[in-house]
Amino acid sequence: MVFKRRNKQGWLEWLGSLVWPKGGWGRAIRYLNHRLFRLPDPPHRIARGIFVGVFITFTPFFGLHFVLSAILAWILRGNIVAALLATFVGNPPTFVLIAAVSLETGHWLLGRPPPGEVDEGMFELFWHAIQSFFWNIYAVFTGQPVEWGPLVQFWHEVFFPYMIGGLIPGVICGLAAYYFSLPFIQAYQNRRSGRIKAKLAEMKEKAAAKKAAKKPE
Numbered sequence: 461m462v463f464k465r466r467n468k469q470g471w472l473e474w475l476g477s478l479v480w481p482k483g484g485w486g487r488a489i490r491y492l493n494h495r496l497f498r499l500p501d502p503p504h505r506i507a508r509g510i511f512v513g514v515f516i517t518f519t520p521f522f523g524l525h526f527v528l529s530a531i532l533a534w535i536l537r538g539n540i541v542a543a544l545l546a547t548f549v550g551n552p553p554t555f556v557l558i559a560a561v562s563l564e565t566g567h568w569l570l571g572r573p574p575p576g577e578v579d580e581g582m583f584e585l586f587w588h589a590i591q592s593f594f595w596n597i598y599a600v601f602t603g604q605p606v607e608w609g610p611l612v613q614f615w616h617e618v619f620f621p622y623m624i625g626g627l628i629p630g631v632i633c634g635l636a637a638y639y640f641s642l643p644f645i646q647a648y649q650n651r652r653s654g655r656i657k658a659k660l661a662e663m664k665e666k667a668a669a670k671k672a673a674k675k676p677e
Contacts (some may be wrong), residue, residue: 495547501539503645506537509640513546518562518630520622525550558629561620566625589614593652 499506516529525547533543549560567573592610599606 462677470571499539499542501542503642503649505537506539506542506645507541507638507642508536509533509540510546510641511634512536512538512543514549514637515634516543517547517550518558518626518633520562520619549633549637556594558626561629562622563618563624564625565628566621566623569624569628570621572621585610585614585618589619 512533513529516525516532519525519528521528526544529543529547530540531541534536586611592607592614595604596606596608596611598604
């Protein structure tokens with residue numbers, strides 16, 4: 461199985477691996493490449509899945525990247541596992557850059573002044589929006605007044621510009637990942653197929669030699 465582990469991780473270890481995987485991000489990327497290239501699917505379907513996963517990382521639907529990448533990969537007839545693995549392009553070291561590019565592009569497309577650096581202010585808006593969301597759910601059942609202000613501000617200043625602005629860099633980076641990965645996947649699968657054929661031919665030769673040795677003279 462692709463995701464099966466020999467040693468089960470605790471939840472604290474799992475959270476820590478999201479920030480810094482065991483062996484570092486370089487080793488994690490090499491492992492993902494190895495898994496992607498070994499997927500049992502034609503190269504163009506795997507590369508299409510990679511395009512989807514990279515594209516989805518430029519959307520602000522955090523927590524839904526896996527679900528959205530699987531749905532979009534199914535629609536585009538790409539490899540779903542490749543799409544899921546490619547979403548790891550979005551990780552703690554890269555999310556700040558992705559958010560900055562998407563927000564800058566979104567505000568530019570909407571004709572607004574650039575938001576400046578992506579700093580604690582944006583993450584504070586995220587946090588206030590999450591708090592407001594769960595407070596409003598609580599208010600429905602308790603009769604408390606709802607608070608739409610933080611959600612409206614978050615939608616106007618972050619979410620909508622992020623959603624609109626992530627489309628262009630998402631498509632560009634997704635296409636770059638598609639055309640960059642496709643020849644490598646093809647070459648890897650051709651080499652692997654050649655090794656398997658050579659191994660089978662060697663096994664047939666040994667079987668034939670063993671059979672010939674058993675024949676009486």
